[in-house]
Each structure stands twice: as C-alpha cells, then as structure tokens.
Amino acid sequence: MAVKEKKTFKWDSQVPTGPLAEKWSSHKNNIKLVNPNNKRKFNVIVVGTGLAGASAAASLAELGYNVKAFCIQDSARRAHSIAAQGGINAAKNYQNDGDSVYRLFYDTIKGGDYRSREANVYRLAEVSNNIIDQCVAQGVPFAREYGGALANRSFGGAQLSRTFYARGQTGQQLLLGAYSALMKEVHSGKVEMFAREEMLDLVVVDGRARGIITRNLVSGEIKRHAADAVLLCTGGYGNVFYLSTNAKNSNATAAWRCYKRGAIFGNPSFTQIHPTCIPVSGEYQSKLTLMSESLRNDGRVWVPKAVGDKRHPNDIPEDERDYYLERIYPSFGNLVPRDVASRNAKNVCDEGRGVGESGLAVYLDFRDAIKRDGENTIREKYGNLFDMYEKITGENPYEVPMRIFPAVHYTMGGLWVDYNLMSNVPGLFVLGEANFSDHGANRLGASALMQGLADGYFVIPYTLGHYIASNNFEKVDENHQAFKDTEHESVSRIDKLLKIKGKKTILDFHRQLGKIMWDKVGMARNEKGLKEAIKEIQELRAEFWENVFVPGEQSTYNKYLEYANRVADFMELGELMARDALERNESCGGHFREESQTPEGEAKRDDENFCHVAAWEFKGDDKAPELHIEQLEFENVKLTQRSYK
Amino acid sequence: MSTHENMTLHLKIWRQNGPDSKGHFEDHTMDEVNPHMSFLEMLDLLNERLMQNGKQPIEFDHDCREGICGSCNLVINGIPHGPEMRTAACQLHMRKFNDGETVTIEPWRAKAFPIIKDLVVDRDAFDRIQAAGGFVSTRTGSMVDANAIPISKEAADKSMDYAVCIGCGACVAACPNSSASLFTGAKIAQFAKLPQGAPERKRRVVAMVEQMEKEGFGDCSNYAECEAVCPVGISISAIAEMRKEYVKALF
Ligand SMILES: Cc1cc2nc3c(=O)[nH]c(=O)nc-3n(C[C@H](O)[C@H](O)[C@H](O)COP(=O)(O)OP(=O)(O)OC[C@H]3O[C@@H](n4cnc5c(N)ncnc54)[C@H](O)[C@@H]3O)c2cc1C
Ligand code: FES
Numbered sequence: 001m002a003v004k005e006k007k008t009f010k011w012d013s014q015v016p017t018g019p020l021a022e023k024w025s026s027h028k029n030n031i032k033l034v035n036p037n038n039k040r041k042f043n044v045i046v047v048g049t050g051l052a053g054a055s056a057a058a059s060l061a062e063l064g065y066n067v068k069a070f071c072i073q074d075s076a077r078r079a080h081s082i083a084a085q086g087g088i089n090a091a092k093n094y095q096n097d098g099d100s101v102y103r104l105f106y107d108t109i110k111g112g113d114y115r116s117r118e119a120n121v122y123r124l125a126e127v128s129n130n131i132i133d134q135c136v137a138q139g140v141p142f143a144r145e146y147g148g149a150l151a152n153r154s155f156g157g158a159q160l161s162r163t164f165y166a167r168g169q170t171g172q173q174l175l176l177g178a179y180s181a182l183m184k185e186v187h188s189g190k191v192e193m194f195a196r197e198e199m200l201d202l203v204v205v206d207g208r209a210r211g212i213i214t215r216n217l218v219s220g221e222i223k224r225h226a227a228d229a230v231l232l233c234t235g236g237y238g239n240v241f242y243l244s245t246n247a248k249n250s251n252a253t254a255a256w257r258c259y260k261r262g263a264i265f266g267n268p269s270f271t272q273i274h275p276t277c278i279p280v281s282g283e284y285q286s287k288l289t290l291m292s293e294s295l296r297n298d299g300r301v302w303v304p305k306a307v308g309d310k311r312h313p314n315d316i317p318e319d320e321r322d323y324y325l326e327r328i329y330p331s332f333g334n335l336v337p338r339d340v341a342s343r344n345a346k347n348v349c350d351e352g353r354g355v356g357e358s359g360l361a362v363y364l365d366f367r368d369a370i371k372r373d374g375e376n377t378i379r380e381k382y383g384n385l386f387d388m389y390e391k392i393t394g395e396n397p398y399e400v401p402m403r404i405f406p407a408v409h410y411t412m413g414g415l416w417v418d419y420n421l422m423s424n425v426p427g428l429f430v431l432g433e434a435n436f437s438d439h440g441a442n443r444l445g446a447s448a449l450m451q452g453l454a455d456g457y458f459v460i461p462y463t464l465g466h467y468i469a470s471n472n473f474e475k476v477d478e479n480h481q482a483f484k485d486t487e488h489e490s491v492s493r494i495d496k497l498l499k500i501k502g503k504k505t506i507l508d509f510h511r512q513l514g515k516i517m518w519d520k521v522g523m524a525r526n527e528k529g530l531k532e533a534i535k536e537i538q539e540l541r542a543e544f545w546e547n548v549f550v551p552g553e554q555s556t557y558n559k560y561l562e563y564a565n566r567v568a569d570f571m572e573l574g575e576l577m578a579r580d581a582l583e584r585n586e587s588c589g590g591h592f593r594e595e596s597q598t599p600e601g602e603a604k605r606d607d608e609n610f611c612h613v614a615a616w617e618f619k620g621d622d623k624a625p626e627l628h629i630e631q632l633e634f635e636n637v638k639l640t641q642r643s644y645k
Numbered sequence: 646m647s648t649h650e651n652m653t654l655h656l657k658i659w660r661q662n663g664p665d666s667k668g669h670f671e672d673h674t675m676d677e678v679n680p681h682m683s684f685l686e687m688l689d690l691l692n693e694r695l696m697q698n699g700k701q702p703i704e705f706d707h708d709c710r711e712g713i714c715g716s717c718n719l720v721i722n723g724i725p726h727g728p729e730m731r732t733a734a735c736q737l738h739m740r741k742f743n744d745g746e747t748v749t750i751e752p753w754r755a756k757a758f759p760i761i762k763d764l765v766v767d768r769d770a771f772d773r774i775q776a777a778g779g780f781v782s783t784r785t786g787s788m789v790d791a792n793a794i795p796i797s798k799e800a801a802d803k804s805m806d807y808a809v810c811i812g813c814g815a816c817v818a819a820c821p822n823s824s825a826s827l828f829t830g831a832k833i834a835q836f837a838k839l840p841q842g843a844p845e846r847k848r849r850v851v852a853m854v855e856q857m858e859k860e861g862f863g864d865c866s867n868y869a870e871c872e873a874v875c876p877v878g879i880s881i882s883a884i885a886e887m888r889k890e891y892v893k894a895l896f
Contacts, residue, residue: 059785074706075772077812078714094792130786137788139781139841141804148795169809172713176808180780187776195769218761247708281681286689287710388711391729391736392683457785505696507689551696556663557704557762560696 009615009630011264014418015119020636021101024123027419028462032469039064042468043227045212047199047254049076049182051175051449052432053233055456058181061190063461068225069182070194070214072249072562077179080235080247081452084171085292085385087153087163088449090128095152095161101125106637107158108447111337112412112440113589113605114639115267115613117632119419124438127458128450132164134457138177142166153294154335155445163446168292168384174449178456197223198562199254200490202230202261202428203482209258209428210476211483213490217562220555222491224478229427229464232258233456236411236433238271240570240577241522242514244408245277245290251566252573255415255434263423264615264628266416266436268573269581272443272590273523274409275341278392278402279361288407289392291364291385293341293445296334298369298378299402301325301341303362307352313363313401324348332644339442339590339603340644342406346523347601349405356403365401406523410448412439412590413580416615416630420463421455426471429464431455436613441589494554497564502547506564509544513537513567513574521578526594530582534575541571576616576625583627586610607639652678652744656691658703659751664759664767670749680740684727685710685717687739688750705764712736712876715811718766718818720751725815725874733813733876753818757825757861768814770860771828778852779832781841794840804838807831807886809877816871816879822863827871829857830883837890847894854891 016027034042042065046057049071057069071079093099104125109116132150136142142164143151152161166173185191196217203211203224211226237252238244259265276291302323304316324344326333334341345362348354355361370378375398379386386397393403414436421429421437432452439447476482520533544567552558587596587603588610596604613630653676661668678687685707692702708716712733719734721727726734729741742748750764758766808831816827833850836842842849865884872881 055785062784073708073714073716074768075715075812077772077775078708078716080709080714082714082811083709083711092791130788132791133788134783134785136791136794137781137783137841139804139836139839141801141808141835141839142791143805144796144798144801146798148797149792166805166808169713172811173805173808180775181783181785183772183776184780184782186772193772195772218767247714248710249708282679284679284682284686284690286683286686289711387731388736391712391732391738394681394738394740461785501699505693507693549696549699551701557765559704560692560702 007629009628011424012418013117013630014420015117016419020118020122023119024126031462031466034465034469036064040066042066043068044229044231044464045225045227046070046231046233047212048079048233048235048432048434049179050079050081050233050235050432051171051178051452052434052456053231054079054175054178054182055453056231056233056431056460057191058178058185059457059461060464061185064190067185067191068194068227069191070197070199072196072198072217074196076182076193076195077176079175080250081175081449082172083247084449085168085290086155086294087165087170087446088131088174089155089162089444089446090132090164090450091125091162092129092132094150097160099160099162103160104128104162108438108444109440109637110642111444112442113642114440114607114611114634115588115632116438116440118634118636120437123459124451124454127454130458131450131453135174135177138181140166140173140177142173154297155294158444163294165294168382171449174453178453199234199257200565201257201486203486204261204425205476205480205482208426211478213483213487215490218557220553220558222487224483224487226476226478226480226483228468228473229429231429231431231460232415232434233431234434236414237570237573238408238411240513240574241408241517242510243280243285243288243518245274245288248287251569253566253569256569256573258415258423258425258428260618261425262618263425263428264416264617265413265576266613266615267413267441267580268616269521269577269584270412270441270589270591271408271577272338272410272412273342273406275338275345275406276364276404277407277409278389279356279358279405289388290407290409291389291402291404293338295364295382295385298381299334299364299366300368301334301362301364303348303353303355313355313365322348322353329644336644337442337444339592342523343592345406361403361405363401364404366397367401370398410443412436412441412443416613420466421459422463422467427467429460431460441591494561494565497548497550497561497568498554500546500548500550502549504547505549506560506567509540509548510567510570512540513571516540517574517577521574521581524592524594525581527582530578533578534582537571537575537578544568544571579625580614580616583614584610605641611639649680650744651676652680652739652742654678654742655747657747657749660703660763661760663762668760678739680738682739683710683735684719684721684737684739685735703764704762707735710735713811715813718753718813718815719764720753720818722749725753725818726876731876731878733811753814755817755823755862757823758814758817770862771812771814771825773860774825774829774853774856775832777856778845778849781836782845796839800838804835807835807838807879807883810879811877813876815874815876817862819870819874820863821868821870822866824865824871825857825860825862826865826884826887827875827879827881829853830887831879833890834883834886837886846890850887850890850894854887
C-alpha cells in the first residue's frame with residue numbers, strides 16, 4: 001500500500017493566476033502562438049474521433065497543422081459519443097431563468113462534490129456557449145420552439161433549464177457535426193484518417209510523447225507513426241465492469257499504455273453509476289442500455305411500500321407506492337444527481353422492495369405525465385427512448401411503468417492533465433472522457449458532451465500552440481530506436497496472447513472481472529471488499545495469462561485478439577481502481593465508502609484529508625504504484641455538504 | 646413468437662476468409678437460445694461455444710448495440726437488419742423467432758462494400774461521399790450567437806428526420822441496384838432544410854452525387870426497398886429532395 005504523505009505535488013497544474021472569471025482570457029492572451037505558416041511544419045496525432053477527438057482534429061487542421069486521426073471503428077462517425085441521448089449543457093440563459101456562467105460552474109463543482117479544479121470547471125462553463133453556436137453553425141438540428149429559438153430541458157442536479165438537445169439523439173447529432181467538420185478536412189488533405197487502426201502504445205523520446213504504435217485491425221499490420229504531439233481522445237473505461245452502458249469497443253488500452261509510459265492516472269476509482277438503465281435480464285447479457293435521465297423530468301420513480309409486493313405495478317394503489325426520491329428529497333425530487341438516485345435505488349432493492357423478476361429494479365412511471373400532458377406530448381419528447389425500451393424488454397412503457405436499475409456509465413477518473421490539458425508527459429495531451437479533469441467525483445448530466453467539445457474546439461487549439469511554440473523539436477522519425485523498441489514490445493505481447501491457447505474464453509475472464517468490480521468496487525465500497533478485490537483481480541490476471549484462449553492469428557481481422565488485448569489492460573486498471581478507492585477513505589460523489597456516511601446514510605465527505613486529486617504513478621509491473629496528491633484549493637466557492645433535500 | 650421457453654435454431658452463416666476468397670454458408674445448430682437475448686448475444690454465445698472447442702469464431706461488426714452507431718450489418722433471412730421493422734440487427738431480440746426455425750445470416754452485399762471477413766464489410770465509400778460535400782464549411786470559433794439564426798420548429802424537425810441516419814448501409818444492401826441514394830439524400834436533405842446549408846447547397850449536391858457514382862453504387866429506380874429496411878425510418882422523400890437540389894444546382 002502506498003504511503004500517503006502531504007508532500008508537494010511533483011507537477012504543476014499550470015492554473016493561471018488572477019481572478020477566476022479572467023483566468024482563461026488572460027491565459028489566452030499570454031500563451032505563445034505559432035505563426036500560421038509554421039503550423040504546417042508540425043504533425044499532430046489525434047487518437048480517437050469521438051466528440052473530443054473529431055472536434056480537435058478538425059479545428060487543428062483548419063489552423064494548418066498536419067493531423068493524423070485514428071479510430072477503432074470502421075468510420076470516425078461511429079465513436080461511442082454517437083450514443084449519447086439526453087443533451088448538452090450551456091449557460092446561454094435563453095430561458096431567462098437566471099442562468100449564468102457562474103451558475104453552471106457552481107453546479108458542476110458542487111455536483112462533482114468539490115473534487116475538481118475551480119479554474120478548469122470555470123473555463124468549461126465559459127466556453128459552453130460557444131459550443132452551441134458552433135454546432136448550430138454546422139447545421140446540427142437542435143430542438144426548437146415554435147418561434148424559431150432553441151429549446152431547452154432540465155437535467156439532474158440543476159434547477160435550471162439549460163440543456164440543449166436533438167430529440168433523444170443529441171450525441172449523434174453533435175458527433176455528426178464534428179465528423180462532418182473532420183471529413184471536410186480529410187477532403188482538403190489536412191487530416192489523414194486511419195479508421196480501424198488501434199493505438200497499442202505510446203512512443204516516448206527524451207521524455208516527450210513523439211508518436212504511437214498501431215495495429216491495423218483489418219490486416220493486422222503493426223505500424224509506427226511519429227509526430228510532434230499526441231492527443232489522446234480515447235474515451236472512458238466503464239467497460240472494466242464488463243456490463244456498462246458503454247459501447248462494446250470502448251476500452252482503456254490507449255490510456256493504460258500511456259500510464260505505463262509515465263503518465264499519471266487521476267482518481268481512477270471515480271466511476272459514475274447511472275440510475276436509469278434497463279435492468280440485467282440474464283447471464284448472456286452483453287451490455288446495458290441507458291434510458292436517458294431526461295426521462296426523470298416526467299417519469300416518477302417508485303417501488304412498492306411493502307417488502308416482496310409482487311403485484312403488477314398497475315394494480316398497486318397510490319397509497320401503497322413509495323415515491324422515495326420525492327419523499328426523501330422534496331426540493332429536487334426525481335431530479336437529484338445521478339449518484340444520489342443510484343444509491344437510493346440500491347437501498348430500496350437491498351430492503352427487498354425491488355421489482356421485476358430479479359428484484360433488482362425500480363419503476364419509472366409516466367402515468368401521471370401522460371395524464372397531464374397527453375400521450376402525444378410524451379411521445380414527441382421521448383418517443384425513441386420508449387421504442388428502444390419496448391424493443392429490448394418487450395413491454396410498452398406507455399402502459400406499464402419502465403423498470404430501471406443503476407449501471408456503470410461514465411468514468412470521471414482518467415489521465416491527469418494540467419490546465420492546458422497536457423499530461424505530465426510533455427507532448428501528450430488528453431481530452432474528453434479520457435482525462436480526469438472537470439467532473440470531480442460525479443458528473444452532472446449533459447456535461448460530458450460539453451466537456452468533450454470544449455476540449456476539442458475551444459481549449460486545445462490554444463494550448464497545443466503554446467506547447468509547440470515554447471519548445472524546440474528535434475526531428476524524430478519512425479526509425480528512431482524508441483519506435484523499434486516500443487513496436488517490439490507490442491508485437492511480443494500479441495504473440496504471447498496468441499500462444500497461450502488456454503481453456504477459458506476471454507469473455508469468461510471479462511465477466512469474472514466485471515463481477516468483482518461491481519460487487520466490491522461498485523456502488524458501495526468498503527475496506528474489506530476492496531482488499532479482497534485487489535487480491536482476486538491479481539489472481540484472475542495470473543490465470544488469464546496462463547489459461548486464456550485467443551483464437552486465430554495476428555495478421556488478419558481478428559476481433560477476439562483485439563478484445564483479449566483490451567481485457568488484459570482492464571485487469572490491471574481494475575486493480576488500480578480498487579487501490580484508489582481503498583486509499584480514499586471518504587465518500588464523495590459517485591464514490592461511496594460505507595465507513596464514511598452520515599447517520600441518515602448519506603455520503604460524508606472528508607475535506608480535511610481528501611480534498612485532493614489522487615494521481616497514481618506506475619512503478620513497474622511487480623511494484624505498487626506511487627500515489628501523488630494534488631491538493632485542491634477553493635477560492636471562489638464554499639465547500640458545503642451537498643444537500644438536495 | 647416465443648416468450649419463455651429456450652429455443653433451438655438452425656443457423657446458416659456466411660463465412661469468407663477475405664475479400665478475394667470464396668465464401669460459403671456454414672451450418673450451426675444453436676440450442677438453449679433464451680428468447681430475451683439479443684440477436685448479437687446469440688452470436689456471442691455461438692462464438693463462445695466455437696472457441697470452447699478450439700474453433701474459429703465468426704467475425705461480425707458491432708459496437709453500440711443500441712441501434713445508433715450503424716456498425717452492425719447483418720442480412721437476416723434475406724432482409725437487411727432482419728424481420729423487425731425499424732430495428733437494427735443489434736436491437737433485434739430472439740423472441741421474434743420461433744423454436745426450430747432456420748435462420749440465414751449474411752453480410753451486406755454490394756460491389757461498393759467489399760467483404761473483409763465473414764460478416765464484416767468495408768463501408769469506406771460512405772465516408773468518402775460525406776467528405777465530398779456533407780458539411781457546412783464553418784470554421785471553429787467564427788460563428789454568430791445560436792439564436793441569431795431563427796429556424797422554425799417545422800424546419801428543424803424535418804431536418805432532424807433526415808439527420809438521424811446512422812450510416813449503416815442497409816439501404817444499399819436492400820436495393821436491387823445497390824444504390825446509396827437514401828444515405829446520400831438524407832444528408833443533402835438535412836442541410837437543404839436549414840438556412841446554414843444554403844450557401845453551399847449547389848456545390849454539395851453535385852459533389853456528393855458525383856462521388857456516389859464514382860464509388861460504384863447503382864442508380865435509384867424507385868423500388869423503395871431502402872425505406873422499408875431503414876432502421877431509423879428515413880423517408881424516401883430524401884431522394885426526391887436530393888433530385889430537386891440536383892436539378893436546381895444545374896441551372
Ligand atoms: C448511453 C450513453 C448516453 C450518454 N448520454 C450523454 C448525454 O446525454 N449527455 C452527455 O453530456 N454525456 C452523455 N454520455 C457521456 C458521453 O457520451 C461520453 O462521455 C462522451 O461522448 C465521450 O466522448 P469522447 O470523445 O471522450 O470519447 P468517445 O466518444 O468514447 O470516443 C473514443 C474514440 O477513441 C477511439 N479509440 C479508443 N481507443 C482507441 C485506440 N486504442 N486506438 C485508436 N482509437 C481508439 C474510438 O474509436 C473513438 O473514436 C453518454 C454516454 C453513454 C454511454
Ligand atoms: S451495433 Fe450500433 S447500430 Fe447496431
């Protein structure tokens with residue numbers, strides 16, 4: 001176990017001085033610029049084409065940099081961002097309901113339970129408005145009011161209507177906007193696009209990120225790509241839990257390889273468990289489907305008052321229903337933040353009041369909303385979600401309440417970055433869900449899309465330029481020894497995986513890992529469970545490298561080989577998550593330590609000991625990682641225990 | 646339609662080693678198929694069983710498994726995405742099949758979509774059509790306030806009806822001519838409905854249509870098979886919009 005001392009943090013967060021509201025503009029005025037004619041001399045690698053990667057690649061190419069962009073799907077348009085449903089926040093105050101940059105900042109800091117940097121979050125709120133302008137200019141068909149103005153809805157954790165949306169397909173429309181900007185640059189020749197090409201490792205030369213090693217997923221060819229900077233936009237790692245709302249190919253490999261090359265990992269245990277997902281129906285289940293939390297605007301969450309009440313929901317009379325969120329949190333009701341909603345669902349199920357066959361579900365009921373607004377209005381707002389629910393469960397949610405249960409959805413943790421979005425490895429920038437930066441211990445709904453696009457469109461174009469202008473770059477090409485060595489390691493690892501030819505499938509291992517993670521590193525965590533988890537994961541990992549069966553060969557399309565490589569990394573990351581959760585002996589946001597709760601069972605933060613970012617440094621495969629502490633300073637908001645009552 | 650009992654299915658699955666090799670159907674009997682499984686979970690299970698016997702799993706594309714990413718591309722019993730209307734293959738559930746049924750599974754078939762392996766095809770042609778003109782040329786940071794461009798709710802809704810295309814290619818797979826008109830038309834129509842699309846409307850339609858032809862997709866002869874299989878219900882009116890735009894662009 002790492003020893004925790006309050007040493008000074010080894011790295012500089014680069015937060016500019018001056019008043020909060022002026023930090024970003026003064027930073028922009030002070031950082032260095034690259035002459036327009038010089039930009040074409042610099043090569044930038046962008047790994048990932050989700051909201052963060054596509055927006056960054058397009059914007060940097062427009063500025064004149066030479067960009068190589070990579071993704072694992074067959075097209076940039078299929079990145080996991082495409083699946084986001086509910087919406088994107090911005091502080092436009094179009095509703096005239098008193099919104100402002102400060103309020104969006106405040107809600108995000110508070111929603112994150114005071115475990116993020118003030119300066120980063122303020123900047124996020126500040127550029128949020130530009131994002132909406134940008135997307136509208138690209139032709140994103142956001143929902144409109146009859147008068148022609150943009151429409152808004154409200155989301156969990158906010159008492160304002162600041163969420164912009166395009167039906168239930170907001171992520172799709174935003175991503176297609178960014179993708180079209182990217183394809184425009186592909187057409188103009190400024191971006192070279194590598195689809196179905198997976199980054200296997202980072203190449204570090206003289207302490208700087210200078211390239212990547214990839215595997216072409218069609219031919220199996222291993223390739224070297226050199227550049228002056230590498231932008232990692234590879235998304236989150238919720239699939240450590242096996243079952244999550246993430247797309248099946250979402251993975252941690254790129255980030256994990258960077259960690260093993262020296263990039264520190266911030267708050268790895270911070271995981272968001274989303275309250276409104278379709279419950280697990282059986283062992284064969286391969287992923288979980290989210291029902292956007294915008295549904296909580298109109299749906300009411302309840303369980304029967306009595307334990308073990310197995311009646312059909314429509315037969316349970318009003319006074320025998322417990323609308324527990326409305327009861328416990330009268331001011332936020334069904335719109336409490338995600339962590340609070342999830343934990344309460346777990347609690348009522350633990351009490352034996354869960355519904356459905358497994359007893360691991362609660363109702364989300366639209367009966368009253370349909371009565372109030374009519375079925376058509378509800379259909380117009382949520383039609384595609386209702387259809388999706390019916391396809392999966394075979395039940396009609398206009399007639400029978402939905403059954404929902406929490407599921408792993410998002411990872412707030414990620415590679416540590418400074419204010420410029422640069423990791424501690426110079427030249428390695430991390431954007432979007434892959435970094436740890438803006439959401440603290442809990443992310444508010446509709447804020448991930450905002451962050452991905454803020455990073456890509458409005459932050460990196462400035463901060464990358466600063467890095468490039470402030471440094472001298474020696475020419476490094478693909479023949480450099482570091483490329484050869486790193487490539488050799490990637491190839492050996494693939495060989496090793498293929499040679500094991502064991503008895504258990506990759507899926508078996510992934511499921512087992514997921515179960516350990518969900519049971520012991522999931523919604524509620526305690527010391528005993530976390531210690532067991534660490535041990536069990538180590539054992540599972542050892543077994544994996546002896547007994548996994550990876551079919552086929554390296555030099556062809558081989559999805560199970562890709563999968564094996566990713567699961568191998570999940571098994572290392574899972575252990576780090578458990579260590580981090582163990583070390584953080586407080587409850588905050590999505591991280592609930594049973595040892596740290598109020599008498600009413602609410603999460604209890606410990607600001608005296610844990611008001612910090614836990615950043616982990618890799619020390620070798622057989623050594624414990626080293627914990628570094630970046631203390632968080634709050635100059636503009638007062639830390640309060642969150643209360644949504 | 647099954648709801649409770651586990652089922653046995655007879656699968657006929659297309660296997661093909663690479664773009665240039667000859668393919669064939671392979672038979673597999675799948676027992677203990679739970680009706681609540683998704684179609685892809687059934688294939689996962691088949692692959693598990695194959696690998697437990699040291700055999701090669703079947704390659705197929707998938708990612709979101711929620712009908713939005715457009716990765717999955719299975720022709721099931723001759724129909725792209727299978728028998729359920731407005732449903733991508735990944736959202737299809739086994740309760741739509743009957744115990745003892747024979748189910749054939751093939752990839753999209755079109756000249757412009759060469760087979761990579763088994764059920765996986767190459768759809769890069771779609772990206773190139775998009776790159777030819779499927780965008781509004783705005784530069785990051787150079788825009789006006791979002792509400793400065795009022796757009797009627799009707800126009801926004803109509804545009805959105807076309808914008809929801811997931812780019813899966815089922816329209817091509819269903820078309821007797823392997824035409825990509827629904828895909829291309831949907832993008833053109835999305836922008837045609839919005840003021841933001843106006844400045845480049847002529848250039849866009851010409852470039853995208855030319856690219857579509859260059860990729861080896863066929864012409865549209867109004868069979869409307871595309872609309873019938875589209876998992877998100879894009880209307881064939883997209884093609885009429887594209888033609889209208891094209892004619893306008895010529896004069
Ligand atoms: C079902 C669902 C609904 C959501 N709804 C909302 C919402 O309504 N509002 C909101 O704000 N947020 C929402 N989120 C969260 C949000 O969608 C994500 O956090 C966000 O889209 C992540 O974007 P990204 O660009 O960081 O990464 P991603 O979109 O995950 O993109 C990752 C990219 O990296 C590539 N990649 C990964 N590894 C490699 C590798 N090794 N080599 C090469 N390429 C690689 C992938 O191909 C992909 O292109 C939702 C999430 C889910 C799961
Ligand atoms: S897997 Fe994404 S649409 Fe089917």
